[in-house]
Structure formats: structure tokens, C-alpha cells
Amino acid sequence: MERRVVITGMGIYSCIGTSLEEVKQSLYEGKSGIVYDQERKEFGFQSALTGMVPKPDLKNLLNRRQRISIGEETEYAYMATIEALQNAKIDDAFFDEHEVGILYGNDSVSKAIIEATDIIREKKDTALIGSGAIFKSMNSTVTMNLSTIFRLRGVNMTISAACASGSHSVGLGFHLIKSGLQDIIICGGAQEINKYAMASFDGLGVFSPNEANPAKASRPFDSSRDGLVPSGGGATLILESYESAIKRGAPIVAEVIGYGFSSNGGHISTPNVEGPATAMRRALAQAGIQPNEVGYINAHATSTPLGDANEARAIYEVFGESNPHVSSTKSMTGHECWMAGASELIYSTLMMQHGFIAPNINFEQSDEASEKLNIASKTVNKNFDIYLSNSFGFGGTNSAVVVRKLKE
Template identity: 65%
Template sequence: MSQRVVVTGIGIYSCLGQNTGEVTQSLYAGKSGIIFDQQRKDFGFRSALTGMVQEPDLKNQLSRRQRLGMHQPAVYAYVATKEALDMSGLDIDFLEKSETGIIFGNDSTAASIIEAVDRAKEKKDTTLIGSGAIFQNMNSTVNMNLSTIFKLKGINFTLSAACASGSHSIGMGYLMISQGLQERVICGGAQEINPSSMASFDGLGTFSVRESEPQKASRPFDKDRDGLIPSGGAATVILESYEAAVKRGAPILAELIGYGFSSNGDHISNPNVDGQIRSLKMALKQAQVTTNEIDYINAHATSTVVGDGSEAKAIYDVFGADVPVSSTKSMTGHECWMAGASEIVYSILMMQHSFIAPNINFENPDEDSARINIIPETREQHINCFLSNSFGFGGTNSTLILKKV
């Protein structure tokens, strides 16, 4: 028999704030976290725009040995996960004695690899790279570090699915719990934000060059958009079976009721409307809800012409013109591997505080975006059930539906 799956904790470290309180305020205010980064311009970037994510100082929280194998993705993920665990009422003593799993989305650790190779070239001796480098370099760096720091004893693997990584990680955690294979899974997504991680992406020419107005550069669905803005950080969602959550008296923030997915089987980078529609319809069918029951859609929309247009067509095809839609990437930029997880956190915060965060910089609709109900300013609204889309390179699509309990 399928188990109900609920969210008992959330944590966030992003350009909108370093915790859920700060991020809630930024979402409500429609505050952008995008800046001009001179380091990128000096590096040779076509676009020097990025989400501003500060480096956390963990010296007072973790030992030197624990920090040794951590680079940006793991560092960010630790901060977000610590907040989520505290909210959920989970401590290391409990985690060490229970079968708690971790499935985290992460698809690169570029800077740590480059640093290790550069050190070896400089010293002409690989033994001088340092013992922590191997644990920083692997894509599973988040799972490696968090599973050992928090003494986790359940399922443990990293999910790599481009910009849908964070969403799929939550979806896989949902499937593990709903099938009775785990009682509890720590899910999320992490994204490094150093220049090394974004240089090849910048080289594709997909980043906005509106450098004179950084906070107006990310313009999902707007006719005058000229590209996305890279961003990063980490987001964590604690999933548990309803029974386990009730048994230990945990707070229940939301229930995850639907997970849809698909592969376009088409172009490696261009989106596909049919694939997105199949993901949306699968999530709705699994959740057993009608389109009229969805109060809000947090769109994947990254601020690219083709991507936003495809998603607007898919939303209109499935939902029609009425459901409120916004892309929080208008404020955050594209948080890539973490985006699918962070946008679940953002949407839960909206649901808790009864508002829809604005799709800022939406001034002129195009033919596709004019057909759907995009929310350009903060709206006070009760949200009982929301849907979040995530689409990635390689044609991977993920859709999650959550509701109040």
C-alpha cells in the first residue's frame, strides 16, 4: 500500500537570503539577488552577471577534517540541510539510530577539479594536491559529506539530471517513501557559483548581457528578455512518511502528492513542448487532482526566448489561461542544479504566508506569454495546492505537485 509523503523541514541558502526568514522577505518584496561581477568580466566572460551567493564560514560548526572534503556545493548544502533538520526536529543522535536516507541533486564540481589539477601542475607532484581534493572533486561530494557529517544510515546517492536535478531528487525521495523503502529522505539540490563552473555555459551565448541593469536582466516570459543569469547555492527538503512524521510529532509543512517526469528524446539543449506536457499530465494523474485545483505554478522559465515560449505553450495546453504563474528565477536567476529544490522551498514559503511571489521584470508579453496568467507583482493569495516545473539539458523534465495537509 502506498505511503503518504510529507515535508517536515526546509532549508535554503541562496542569493535571496541565507535562511528561510530572509528568503521569505525577499520573495514578498520582489527583491532581486543579481549583481555585476567584475571578476567574471576580467576572466573573459561575455556576461558578468550572476546571483550573489556569499561563502559561508563553517569553522565554528565543523572540524577541519570535516571541512577538508567540502567545496562550494557541499558547503552550501550543509547550511541548507542544517536549517531543514533543525526545523524538522531531527538531531544527529536520532539520525544515527534511524534509517534516514539522502538523495541530492548535483551535476558539477568544476572549480575543485581545476584547483586540484592546477596544484599538481604547479608542484609537479600529485601527492601535494591534498587528501581532501578527491572528495571535493566527485559529483557525489554533497552526499559523501552530508551522509558522514549527519551519520545517515539510509539510501545514499547523488542525482545528476542537469537543471532538473533538484526536482528529480525530491521525486525519487518521494518514490522511495511511498513504496515503503524508506521512512525519511533528505532531498535537495546544490549549485556551485564560481566562474570556473559557468565559463563554458557563458560561452554558449545564453546569458543576458544587460550588464548596466543587473536586477532587471532576468526577465522570464518578457518579450525583451535576452538570456538567463547563472546563480546557485543550495536547498534542502526533508521528506517523511506521514505515519513517521506524526509518530515523532514533527511539523508537517506540506504533502507531496504528484511526481511527473519525461524525456524529450530530441535536441540536447532545446526544449520540447510535448515532453513538458507529458510531465505535467503525469504529475496531475498521479496526484489525482484536476487542473482547477492547482492554485499556483512556479514555472521553470529561465529567461530564454525558446525555453520560456515552450513552457508557456505547455502550460496553456494543459491548464488554459487562468492559473496564476510566476518564475522566481526573475529574482534569483537560474540556480541550475539546485533550482528544482529551491523552487519547492520558495513555493512552500509562499503557501505558508499566503502570497504569490512576483515574476518581476515582466513588462511586455510576447505571443506565448500573453496567453497565460503571469503575476508581475506580489499577490496576496491563499495557496492550497501548487505545481513546480523543472526542465534540463538532454530533455529531462520533472514536475512536482504539493498541497497543504
């Protein structure tokens, strides 16, 4: 018998807030977290815009041995995980008595690799890199460090799937718990925001050049959109079997009921319509619901001309006249890349909990594709029971997750 999967804790460290309460308020107010970064301009960036998050102070939280092994993305993930565990009522002693797993999305460790390489180039001696460098520079840095810090004994893997990484981590965690292989899994996504991580992306010329007005630069679905804005941080969701949550008296935030995936099978960076549509249909089918039961769609829409248009076509193809509200929280946060699929589940769950739909800010004029959608250009006070969140990535990887309020 397949088990139900619920969310019992969430934690967020993003450019629109470093706590659930702060983020909820930013979402409701349509507050942008995008800034102009002079350091990027001096480094040679075409666009110096970015989402910015504060550097965590971990001195009172982790010992020196732990701190030297973790890089920027893991710092964000750790801060988000602390909040998520606290909200799930999981304390430190819990890990010694229960098997807990971790599946986290991450697809780059640029800063750690470059810093280590710079030392070798200058000193001509690899011994001077330091003992923690290897643990910072592997793509699985988040899961290897967090599993050690929290003494996790369950599944332990990093999901690397470009900008769908965080979403796929939740989808795979959902399946492992649903099938009875695990009871509790820490899922999420993290993204470094340093200049090294985003330089090659900037080189593609896909970032918005609107440096004069950072808060207006990310314009998903708007006809005048001219590129995305990079961002990052950390987002953690505690997934748990319904039985486990009830047994330990855990707070149940929401229930994950569907996960759909697909691959476009085409161009490495140009998205299509059918791949995303397939992922959405699969998610709905697994959830056992009809399109008209979905009250809100958190779109992947990054503010690129072709990507947004094709997603709009895919959403209309699947949902048609049922016309649920749609918004892209990337209008406020920018594109949080490997983190986005997890953070946007948190953003959407906060909306569902508190009865509102966050605005797709900067949406002033629709184009031929977006005019068919019910895009929330301003905050909508609305109760809804089910939402779908889309995440797509380079290589044509697609993920769609369906979440609902708990039904007893």
C-alpha cells in the first residue's frame, strides 16, 4: 500500500527574506530582492544585477572543523535546514534514534574550485589548498556536509538537474517515502550567488541589461521582458510519511500528491512546449486530479522571451479554460537556479497557508502567449487548496510538483 507524503517543516534563506515570516511578507507585498552589484561590473559582467542574500554567521552554530568544509551554497542550505527542522519539531537527539535521509539539489561549486585552483597556481603546492577544500569543491558538497553535521543515516544524494534540481529532489523524496523506503527526508535546493558561479551564464547574454532599475528587471511573461536575473540561497522542506508525522505529533503543513517529469529531447538550452506539458500532465495524473482542481500555478518563467512564451503555451495546453491564477515569483527573487524548484514550493505553500497569491510583479503588457493565461499582476487574496509548481532546466529537464492542503 502506497503511503501519503506530507511536508512537516520548511526553511528558507533567500533574497526576499531569511525566514518564513519575512518571506511571506515580501511575497504578499510584491517586494523585489534584486540589486545592482558593482563588483560584478568591475569583474567584466555584461549585467551586474543579482538577487543578494546576507552571508550567514556560523561561528556560534558550527565548530571550526565543520566550517572549513562548507562553501557558500552549503551555508545557505544549513540555515534553511535549521529553520525547517525546528518547524518540523525535530531536535538534535532525534537523529540518533531515527533514520533520516537527505536529497538536495545543487549543480555548481564554482567559488570553491576557483579558490583552490588559484592557490595552486600561485604556490605550486597542492598541500597548501587545505584539508576542507575537497569537501567544498565536489558537487555533492551540500549533502555530504549536512549529512555529517546532522548525523543522517538514510538516503544521501545530491540531485544535479540544472534549474530543476530542487524540484526533482522533492519529487524523488516523495517517491521514496511513498514506496515505504524512508520515513523522513530532508529535501531542498541551494545556489551560490558569487560572481564566479554566474560569469559563464552572463557570457551567454541572457541576463537582463536593465541595470538602471534592478527591481523592474525581472519581468516574467511581460511583452517587454529582456532576460533573467540570477539569484540564489537555500530552501529546505522536510518530507515525511503521514503515519510518521501523526505518530510523533508533528505539524503537517501540506501534502505532496503528484510529481511529473520529462525531458525535451532536443536543444540543450532552448525549451519547447511538449516537454513541460508532459511533466504537468504526469503530475496531475499521479495526483488523481483534474486541471480545474488546481487553484494556482507557480510558473518556472524566468523572464526570457522564448522560455516564458513556451511555458505559457504549455500551461494553456494542459489547463485551457479552467484558467487558474498564474504567477512567477522569479519576478521578485530573480532566478534562484538550483534552489528555485524547492524555494518556489515553499513560496507557494506559504501562499496556500495564508490565503493569497503573490503577484507576478512588473507584468504590464501581455504577449500573444501570455494573454491566454490568468496572470496575477497584483496580490490576490484568495483561498485555494491545490497548486502546481513548475521547474525546468538546461538539457531539457522538466519537473512539476502538485501540493494540496491536508485532507484527513
